[in-house]
Amino acid sequence: MRVIASLGASLLLSAALGFGAQDPEALLRSGQRWLDAGNARAAVESFRRLVAAAPDSRSHYYLGVALLQDDRPEEAVGALRRAESLAETPNPALTLSLGTALLRTGASQEAIEVLMQGARHFPRAAPILVQLGYAHYTRLEGEMAREALRRARAVAPNNAQAPFYLGLAEAALGALEPAAEAFGKAVVLDPGNFEAHVALGRTLAQLGRPERAREAYRAALATAPGLPAALVGLGRLELEAGRPEGAVASFEAALAAAPRHRQALYNLAAALALLGRMEEAAAVRRRFAEAAAAGEEPGRSLSRTRSKARPR
């Protein structure tokens, strides 16, 4: 979702900077239509023909964007590097896409170098700063992530991604109050960001504010009904409040949507044990052990706020 958002931002930047509207127009429009329609594979084919017809920076750029959207980041890096080498002047859309592609290949240090250079050339390009902050965050470089994302917020106060990632960075640094403040802003700017609602709920719960946490989780569910991470969060609140019956209901609802959700399994076993339902707890623990052995992530959305910050 974030990658798509980044691509969207880069395309917008591209349009704003006058990319496009050059020969051969038909191939360009065809590829763009495929991209708009969500058919990245077809877009790649159109842009390959465009590259063959007009092997300039713009053509390679669009090919790179389409490859990225088609989940082929290594090839995207190749196309975007080519676009970069042919470009006469630095281009923020190209920088953003290249940084994103590098990040997707796992070359986070290279991504940061590209994005930092872009941030120097275009200090008010909030998408670049956001992506730079996110890149630092993925490397557990919380202070640097915080700096980039604060700059993004300063230049684009209405950018909804900046406070969300800033919240993640603050949480990874253990700075829960600033994290809650940032997540709060993120949900105001983008009420549909259910991940931000969940992250806000989680942070508020950690700060010992269960009622506000409950509101945040419910807001997430209003946006994304049945969202396992929000249901697990609500279950944890019930568990910590000494209401294992309610917790069981929440965890079971989460598992209905995601049967191998490790957090839900782990905490459901706890709740069942507290209720004295030991055989059921044992069965759930077996499911948890299977999920753990299979290397299932502990819960995607929630883990982004903390568990992803695993150091080794």
Add this chain to the structure above:
Amino acid sequence: MRTVTAVVGAFLALGAAASAQPQIRFTEVAEASGIRFINMYGGVGSKDFILETTGSGAAFFDYDGDADLDVFLVNGSRLGYDASQSLSNALFRNEGGGRFREVTGPAGLESYGWGQGAFVVDHDNDGDLDLLVTRYGKNLFYRNRGDGTFAEAGEAVGLDDPQWGTGAAFGDLDRDGVSDLVVVNYVDFRVEATPRPGEEPFCFFRGLPVMCGPNGLTPAPALLYRGLSDGRFARVEGQAIGAERYFGLGVVLGDLDDDGDLDVYVANDQTPNNLYRNDTGAGGFDFTDIGLSAGVAYNEDGRAQAGMGVDLGDYDNDGRLDIVVTNFSHDYNTVYRAVGGGWFLDESFAAGVAEPSYPYLGWGTGFRDLDRDGWLDLVVLNGHVYPEVDGGITESDYAQRGLVFRNRTDGGFDEVPPTALEVPRVYRGAAFADYDDDGDTDLLATVMNGSPALFRNDTGTAAAWAGFRLVGRESPRDGVGTRLLLTGGELSQVREARAAGSYLASSDSRVIFGLGLGSGPFRVRVRWLSGCEQEVEAAPGRYLLVVEPRDCAGSGRTGS
């Protein structure tokens, strides 16, 4: 869940009654007290192998039976060094008046190599304390001759296992009056079979090439030994302990289900922690790993953390032992609160311990009542594993400060204002003891490739205290594992006599109760591992010698 509600109610009532607390203060006095020791442990500016990262521990124990606590410090080595290039372990005799004098050579404790932890026991119940040193290489066992000297007897007593031993804990697991032993091992490690920094994907930290592991390396099994009446130990196999391999670092024994015997909790690095419930009966050892079912194997996300140090203590004074485990940086230290029914909840955030721990990589730890208010406070020592983090590329520091948390008496902790532990060091082990016999708990911290820090507790408090020194007869003579329940004033407090715990360390096994400002009398119910129970009256301001009555075992009757 009625239990949880009741506990919360108790917090509110007692919290309201709590008086203003003195500030917890320590003064670092190692050099001034005569403890001059340099730890050598692996590379200083960089480390090529995980072997170079774990560090060495320490022990407080009264090796010469003169009723004060002496200090033993473990030393390590460097890759490629032999004994002539390494530095020895060291023993410092407590001379009184806060002074120590080194007596390593005369005591027969000179030794070289990759020493890890030091663990104390009276294994032959002869009244003097013996010493196990875990190592990368054969573990050493020093039998106390009773004249101030030791004889190494690892092979003779069956404790010379050659794996990479880290944490260990002695305790009478089968309640036969003789101490048994659990040793945890870390990695099945050989230099020649281990990739070097940056050679594998698991050999990076934030893009920096660093030593590899433990992920990607082979974990090692724990060892369970039965203590025999002739002073030897016999390996016990076929038990849950040792059945699976983990990256074991910390181990502590305690009666976590309050059924009268000692259970075993193990903190593992990058692998789930273990709680081995002790169901040993007439048929021999019987352990079951209930870590997962008890809620203490993973954190609240169902995620294994990087367990290093561990301690037990009833921090909420509800009569049940809780658990603290220290973990890696950018993660949090975990407090598992016992909520009854054999279940624990990860309440690290609610307890206020998680958030401050994020920047730090934790090792030695302990629940101790530092201000004698009757509530256990918490100490955590920190230090990174990668010297390379100081290069400015990452945000971590290699040397890190320690953390001291004061118990708020409402189920949570507050980090206290700066103490001497603020000075950043590459901390590892933490041994706790009232080495100056003034009724408060002091702290000896080991420092990797540096000198240890002796933190004298200088908290000025008018609160009273009562100490207990235990001598078992049917139970092991050193009294380890004995549970004491103090009642009087506003509180009931449960403590267990324990030496091993924290990280690679052995602490003062005497029990100290903070009595707060309340007036007595304070009664203490003593439950020995033999099953014998007796009741004594606390003697504020001093250590009371409590001897287990004869012919009392299992009767439940009281003696005096």
